[in-house]
Amino acid sequence: MNYEIYNNKIKLIKADITTLKVDAIVNAANSGLLGGGGVDGAIHKAGGHKIHEECMKFRNKKGRCHTGEAAITTGGKLKAKYVIHTVGPMWNGGYNNEEELLGKCYENSINLAVENEVRTIAFPNISTGVYGFPKKLAAEIALKKILEVMKTNKNIDQIIFVCFDDENYNIYHEMMRGIQ
Ligand code: AR6
Numbered sequence: 001m002n003y004e005i006y007n008n009k010i011k012l013i014k015a016d017i018t019t020l021k022v023d024a025i026v027n028a029a030n031s032g033l034l035g036g037g038g039v040d041g042a043i044h045k046a047g048g049h050k051i052h053e054e055c056m057k058f059r060n061k062k063g064r065c066h067t068g069e070a071a072i073t074t075g076g077k078l079k080a081k082y083v084i085h086t087v088g089p090m091w092n093g094g095y096n097n098e099e100e101l102l103g104k105c106y107e108n109s110i111n112l113a114v115e116n117e118v119r120t121i122a123f124p125n126i127s128t129g130v131y132g133f134p135k136k137l138a139a140e141i142a143l144k145k146i147l148e149v150m151k152t153n154k155n156i157d158q159i160i161f162v163c164f165d166d167e168n169y170n171i172y173h174e175m176m177r178g179i180q
Contacts, residue, residue: 001013001014001169002014003172003173003176003177005176005179006150008158009150009157009158009159010146010147010150010158010159010161010176011158011159011160011161012160012161012163012169012172012173012176013160013161013162013163014162014163014164014166014169015162015163015164016042016164017039017042017043017122017124017162017164018042018043018045018046018047018078019079020079020080020122020160020162021079021080022079022080022120022121022122022158022160023080023081023082023113023117023118023119023120023121024072024075024080024081024082024083024084024113024116024118024120024121024122025043025075025078025080025082025083025084025121025122025124025162026070026083026084026085026086026109026121026122026123026124026126027039027040027043027083027084027085027086027124028040028086028088028124028125028126028127028129028131029065029085029086029087030087031064031065031066031067031087032059032064033055033058033059033064033065033071033085034052034055034056034059035052035055036130037130038129038130039124039129039164043078043083046077046078047075047076047077047078047083048076048077049076050073050074050076050077051073051074051075051076051083054073054074055071055073055085058071058073065085065086065087066087067087067088067089067101068086068087068089068100068101068102068104068105068108069086069087069104069108070084070085070086070087070105070108070109070111070112071084071085071086071112072084072085072112072116073085080122081118082113082116082118084109084112084113084121086105086108086109086126087105088101088102088105088126088127088131088133089101089102089127089131089133090127090131090132091127091131091132091133091134098127098133099137099141102126102127102133102138102141102142103141103144103145105126105127106123106126106141106142106145106146106149107145107149109121109123110145110146110149110154110156113156114154114155114156117155118156119155119156119157119158120156120157120158120159120160121156121158121159121160122159122160122161122162123142123146123159123160123161123162124162124164125138125139125142125161125162125163125164125168126138126142128168135167135168135171136171139168139171139172139175140175142161143161143172143175143176143179146159146161147179
């Protein structure tokens, strides 16, 4: 299952993000950065202890990674060169600035990617699992941000939206069809 728009610059796939050979994959982390469940657990498991050690170093130097912010480590044993860890907002009915914070996750991840000369980057559906963000709203925010990035041409060749479940895949597919 895949779909693309903008001359393959924005791509949608259904996959396990840990299997991808791209410059960077994004992790939906928590502010402790030391792993957890969902995609975070899968990335730490597949990438091995090197990612954990680098996250510890970040913690020791800069403290916790706040909601909306991002931190970068190498990919450890993954095929991806880097992992960009970003902390999505926990959904609280929309009363805690969640929409803006989710947008910041995408924006700050891209900025960190560009600083590290990343040209291909894959995003999971941040906050739409354990953190309970409504999937359709999350997809709207993600796509809006990524379209902005591609329009201002920040030296990124390809952005891949990686969905793990059919529901998210179908939401993105529908929205991307509307853009073309
Ligand atoms: N590849 C791609 N996407 C995945 C994978 C995978 N291997 N596994 C899950 N997903 P979640 P959150 C999708 O819960 O909501 C963690 O414990 C999943 O279907 O991983 O941001 C952290 O440590 C969903 O659409 O992240 C935090 O404590 C999406 O990834 C907390 O969960 C995000 O689901 C973060 O919650």
